[in-house]
Amino acid sequence: xxxxxxxxxxxxxxxxxxxxxxxxxxxxxxxxxxxxxxxxxxxxxxxxxxxxxxxxxxxxxxxxxxxxxxxxxxxxxx
Numbered sequence: 001x002x003x004x005x006x007x008x009x010x011x012x013x014x015x016x017x018x019x020x021x022x023x024x025x026x027x028x029x030x031x032x033x034x035x036x037x038x039x040x041x042x043x044x045x046x047x048x049x050x051x052x053x054x055x056x057x058x059x060x061x062x063x064x065x066x067x068x069x070x071x072x073x074x075x076x077x078x
Contacts, residue, residue, distance in 0.1 A: 003029035005069065036066040 003011045009029035017024045043063050046052050055063070 001027055003027065003032055005029075005032040036069060039063055039066045 001011045003009050004027050006029060009031060011027035012030055013028045013033045015026045015028065039062055043055055043059060046055060046059075
């Protein structure tokens with residue numbers, strides 16, 4: 001099965017989230033999974049480090065994109 005994000009590499013990471021009564025699944029290759037994980041973890045470290053500069057608008061947009069890709073489609077929890 002190919003990665004659902006890039007469609008180029010074999011999926012090796014299988015994510016499943018439950019939202020309400022439904023389930024959302026995403027099959028990713030290691031490269032796509034690491035890219036999002038690295039963006040999110042790097043941003044968390046940066047914003048929690050005293051004296052570190054705030055995230056740039058480009059960094060914020062990259063984080064938003066990564067989080068949107070990880071979130072199930074449709075309305076979020078209320």
